[in-house]
Amino acid sequence: MTKANVGDWIRITKEKPEVDREIGKEYEVIDTVSEIFNCPQVIVERLRRENGEAYEEEFVTEDCYEVIGNRPEPDAVNSPxxxxxxxxxxxxxxxxxxxxxxxxxxxxxxxxxxxxxxxxxxxxxxxxxxxxxxxxxxxxxxxxxxxxxxx
The missing domain is CATH 1.20.58 (Methane Monooxygenase Hydroxylase; Chain G, domain 1)
Incomplete structure (x- = not known):
């Protein structure tokens, strides 16, 4: 399994019952966390308050994603x-x-x-x-x- 770094794009490959996240959805990694509950994770979304302060983060464990590299360019013909x-x-x-x-x-x-x-x-x-x-x-x-x- 390739470890994701900040700026990488990942695709969700496995669901977790406690997290509402779609298989196949793609996210940009915005931060990494060495371990939470003895499990390496990446932070993929950070919702912000109007003043820009982070208030909610989305964590993804390494067993639930694959690194896909850079975000693919939109394809206006085949998949608008x-x-x-x-x-x-x-x-x-x-x-x-x-x-x-x-x-x-x-x-x-x-x-x-x-x-x-x-x-x-x-x-x-x-x-x-x-x-x-x-x-x-x-x-x-x-x-x-x-x-x-x-x-």
Whole structure:
């Protein structure tokens, strides 16, 4: 196991029941601690008060992470940040949800609606535009589903 140093990036590889931390999430190491409770640890997040004073730290034990080096540069084509926030990448949700429709246009509208809902809180300062687009595509999907029901 490679020991992390300040400035390294680590990826969580193991959960601990007492800590709410997602496997796969990446953190920058901001400090190291030789031992706490006889276990080497790194500090990966430090929440601060408005005056800049630290008040909460996130500790990660060496058995729960892998060092991944420097933070990867965002990939605006393959994994845009506004589509990769949260537990699931948006494209995976779209494949799963839209794949259940036999009609191509209906599946497209549902998938595009999912896309806009997923990115709404992350893309722009206000989510309103994305939410309106999502609603429009959902409306078109519902209209298409009704057309198909009439056939």
């Amino acid at each position: 940040q506004h589509y990769t926030t949260g537990r699931f990448e948006t494209i995976e949700m779209i494949k799963e949800i839209a794949g259940g429709y036999d009609d191509g246009f209906l599946g497209h509208c549902v998938g595009t609606s999912v896309k806009y809902f997923a990115r709404a809180p992350h893309k722009h300062e206000s989510p309103a535009e994305c939410l309106r687009k999502a609603a429009k595509y959902a409306e078109w999907a519902a209209d298409r589903a009704e057309e198909l029901d009439e056939k």
